[in-house]
Structure formats: structure tokens, C-alpha cells
Amino acid sequence: MSGQDISALMGEVGARIDSTLDSILEQEKTNGAPPRLVEAMAYAVLGGGKRVRGFLVYSAAQLLGGAPGASNEDALLRLGAGYECLHGYSLIHDDLPSMDNAETRRGKPACHIKYGENLAILAGDALQALAFNLMAEAGAEFAADLAKASGASGMVGGQVLDLESETRDFTEAEVQKMQAMKTGALIRGAVVAGGRFGGGRGGGDATELSTLEQYGKLLGRAFQITDDLLDIEGEAGAIGKPKNQDATAGKATLITHLGIEPARAEAKKAIARAKSTLNNLPKTNKKWHQTLEELADYVITRKH
Ligand code: GRG
Numbered sequence: 001m002s003g004q005d006i007s008a009l010m011g012e013v014g015a016r017i018d019s020t021l022d023s024i025l026e027q028e029k030t031n032g033a034p035p036r037l038v039e040a041m042a043y044a045v046l047g048g049g050k051r052v053r054g055f056l057v058y059s060a061a062q063l064l065g066g067a068p069g070a071s072n073e074d075a076l077l078r079l080g081a082g083y084e085c086l087h088g089y090s091l092i093h094d095d096l097p098s099m100d101n102a103e104t105r106r107g108k109p110a111c112h113i114k115y116g117e118n119l120a121i122l123a124g125d126a127l128q129a130l131a132f133n134l135m136a137e138a139g140a141e142f143a144a145d146l147a148k149a150s151g152a153s154g155m156v157g158g159q160v161l162d163l164e165s166e167t168r169d170f171t172e173a174e175v176q177k178m179q180a181m182k183t184g185a186l187i188r189g190a191v192v193a194g195g196r197f198g199g200g201r202g203g204g205d206a207t208e209l210s211t212l213e214q215y216g217k218l219l220g221r222a223f224q225i226t227d228d229l230l231d232i233e234g235e236a237g238a239i240g241k242p243k244n245q246d247a248t249a250g251k252a253t254l255i256t257h258l259g260i261e262p263a264r265a266e267a268k269k270a271i272a273r274a275k276s277t278l279n280n281l282p283k284t285n286k287k288w289h290q291t292l293e294e295l296a297d298y299v300i301t302r303k304h
Pocket of ligand 1: 227
């Protein structure tokens with residue numbers, strides 16, 4: 001599969017996740033949610049974004065057994081959509097004036113600029129609740145995994161450490177820990193959720209799941225380093241990342257510790273390890289094995 005093919009596959013799976021999200025949000029309206037709230041939720045979660053987390057859920061599930069049958073396929077897309085809802089909530093809150101104070105996201109006004117801070121906060125809250133509802137549909141262990149990935153010992157805890165890094169010097173180990181929680185935990189969670197689903201709805205071989213978890217951890221590390229590189233190298237700003245000098249100034253990253261080229265080398269090393277980790281998984285499903293390998297390369301070669 002060439003680099004172009006992985007983009008096409010990501011686009012195709014991403015479009016199916018988007019249409020799943022679309023119908024889930026329509027259902028929220030039918031359930032009585034205020035239309036303006038659903039509009040703000042849709043604004044944040046649809047219409048942009050690479051769908052990396054949703055694609056990871058989908059690909060890991062396919063690797064470990066797939067989703068035979070139309071209803072299973074739909075359930076898998078809903079699981080991927082749940083990870084995108086959680087991610088969408090995190091981006092809304094991350095852009096708020098009290099957080100990164102970013103005015104744009106994905107090339108458009110940030111949710112709080114478009115809908116006001118109060119509705120944006122509530123749209124984030126509602127997306128988070130929706131994410132857990134989608135996990136609960138798949139099974140209790142999926143909800144528990146997402147709570148661990150996104151809560152105090154995961155993403156939100158990492159964001160707290162990120163704020164702390166503006167007030168004192170972090171060691172390299174502290175930066176690694178903060179990034180593993182803030183960005184890595186959700187990426188790792190998405191891979192594990194997919195593996196669990198593919199391995200048989202909440203079951204799955206423990207060794208295979210822990211191998212996938214290791215792959216997800218390494219991917220998350222490389223993802224955040226690349227994000228920081230894109231921030232300072234400027235390409236992302238043109239495409240729509242929340243390029244905001246205030247937001248990035250004073251924050252600890254691996255680049256501030258190591259410098260640009262050593263940080264890039266660290267990301268490459270993590271990706272090489274992630275790919276060799278995949279060799280511990282069955283190669284019976286060549287297409288998805290190769291997809292996860294190419295996704296690893298994509299993480300460090302992406303332009304936004
Ligand atoms: C509870 C008020 C309150 C705040 C919590 C949740 C949170 C703040 C912060 C999470 C931090 C965060 C947003 C981490 C992810 C950083 C990151 C690399 C985002 C970009 O992800 P991409 O490139 O984005 O996958 P797209 O747009 O492609 O979906």
C-alpha cells in the first residue's frame with residue numbers, strides 16, 4: 001500500500017465515521033436536545049479533523065478479527081465515533097480562553113468564538129457524555145478504558161501537568177509523562193478499544209491487547225512530538241491547527257528540551273519501535289497489519 005492509499009483509506013473510513021456521527025447527533029435532537037446545542041456539538045466534531053482516533057479503533061478491530069456482519073460494522077463505527085466525540089470535547093475545552101486561548105481550530109473559528117463560551121463548554125460536556133454512552137453500547141470495559149484514558153490519570157491529568165509546565169521547569173521525564181497522559185492516553189485507548197472489539201466484544205487475547213497497547217503508546221509519543229514540530233515549523237498554521245504563539249509559548253515540549261532534530265529523531269525512533277511491536281501480532285490479516293504500519297509512518301510524515 002502506498003502513502004496515497006492510506007490517505008484514501010483514512011478518508012473512506014473517516015467519511016463513514018462522520019455519517020455515523022451525523023445520525024447519532026440527529027438522534028440527540030429527536031431525544032429532546034436543544035437544536036443549538038447539537039449544532040455546536042456538530043460544529044466541533046464534524047467538518048474537519050483527520051479522524052486518527054476513530055481510524056485507529058477501526059483498524060485495530062479489523063486486525064484482530066474485524067467486524068463481520070452489518071450490525072457489527074455499525075457498532076464498530078459507533079465505537080470509533082465515540083472516540084472522536086471525546087476528542088472533539090477535548091479540543092473545545094483546550095481552545096477556551098482559560099486554557100490555550102485559541103481562536104481558530106481546523107481552519108475555522110473555534111467553537112467558543114462561533115457559539116460563545118458558555119454554549120461551547122456545554123457542547124464539550126455533552127460530547128463527553130455522548131462518548132461514554134457510545135462506549136456503554138459496546139460494553140462496560142470500553143467505558144472503563146475510556147475513563148482511564150481521558151480522566152485524571154490520562155488526558156485531563158496531562159492537561160493539568162501542561163498548565164503546571166508554564167509555571168516551572170519540567171525535566172525531560174516530566175515532559176514525557178505529561179505528553180503520554182495528555183495526548184498519548186487517548187490514542188492508546190483507541191487502539192486498545194479497537195483490539196478489544198475485534199477480539200470479540202470486550203474479550204480478546206490479553207497478550208495481543210497489551211502488544212496493541214504498546215503500539216498505541218509509541219504512536220502517541222510520536223504524534224505529540226510531530227504536533228509540536230508542526231507548531232513551530234508553521235505548515236500547520238496555514239492548514240488550520242490552532243496556531244497560537246501565546247498557547248505554545250512557555251510550554252514544555254520535547255523540542256524545548258532536546259532541540260528540533262533530536263526531537264524528530266525521537267519521534268522516528270518511536271515509530272520504528274511501534275512498527276516492530278506489530279510483528280508480535282498475527283499476520284493473518286495482511287491488509288490491516290500493513291495499514292497499522294503505514295499509519296505509524298503517517299503519524300510522523302503528516303503535514304497537519
Ligand atoms: C475540562 C476545562 C477542561 C479542559 C480539559 C481535555 C483538555 C482540557 C485538554 C486535552 C488536551 C488536548 C486537546 C490534547 C490533544 C492534543 C492534540 C495533539 C490535538 C490535535 O489532534 P489531531 O491532530 O486533531 O488529531 P484533528 O483536528 O485532526 O482531529
